Amino acid sequence: MDATELLRHDHRVVEQLFRDYRAAKSDAQRRGVVEILVRELSKHAALEEVLFYPFAAQVxxxxxxxxxxxxxxxxxxxLLELDRCQAGDPAQDELMERLASAVERHVRDDEDDLMPLLCSQTDEQALRELGQEIDQGKQRAPTRPHPHAPDKPPVLALAAPVVAIYDRLRDRMQGRPRT
Incomplete structure (x- = not known):
């Protein structure tokens, strides 16, 4: 897949997670979905910041x-607020609705504006190579939100691997789901 196809696929996965949250029958099920959503969106955002947006900025x-x-x-x-919630936290539903709205706007902006523009101004091979980098990067990306961390290279490129190791250690210690 090229980079835009891969990121669009991630968007569909996240949209499904929002539907799964709404369909969950218990606090424990909803919390499990939240943990997966936090992980997937954190990885996705980090990979966009480290790889996709710098590429797009060059083009x-x-x-x-x-x-x-x-x-x-x-x-x-x-995501950070959601990550701090416990199963059954009354704030979780409202945070999920706010997150769904923010993600929907972000996805629409990326898919309707940035991605078509980028595709029109770069070649397919470069997008395929970037897609491979993004796909491989999923194994090393941070799994928790870090809203105050740098979001632009070069500092981001140095910080992300260290943060990812820390996140994965925390995930393992807390028994978080692996995706």
């Missing part, structure tokens, strides 16, 4: 990417 070179990147911070802040 588009007009500051167009900055507004898309800015959309990540409120999503990561909501």
């Amino acid at each position: 588009l070179a007009d500051g167009h990417v900055d507004q898309h990147l800015a959309g990540h911070r409120p999503i990561k802040e909501l």
Whole structure:
């Protein structure tokens, strides 16, 4: 898959997780979905920040990417709040609705604006190679939200691997689901 196809696939997975949350029958099931959602969105955001947006910024070179990147911070802040919730927390439902709305706007902006523009200005081979990098990066990406961490290279490129190791250790110690 090329990078845009891979990211669109991630978007569909996240949309399904929101539906799974709404369909869950117990607090424990909803919490399990939240943990997977936090993990998947955290990895997705990190890979966009480390690989996709820098690539797009080189191709588009007009500051167009900055507004898309800015959309990540409120999503990561909501993810952090959700990550701190416990099963049955009354705030969880409201946070999930706010997150669903923010993610929907972000997905629409990326898929309707940034991705078509990028596809029109770069070649398929470059997008396929970037897709491979993103796919491989999923094994090393942070699994928790870090809204106050740098979101642009070069500092991001240095911080992300260290944060990812820490996140995965925390996940293992807390018995979080692996995806």
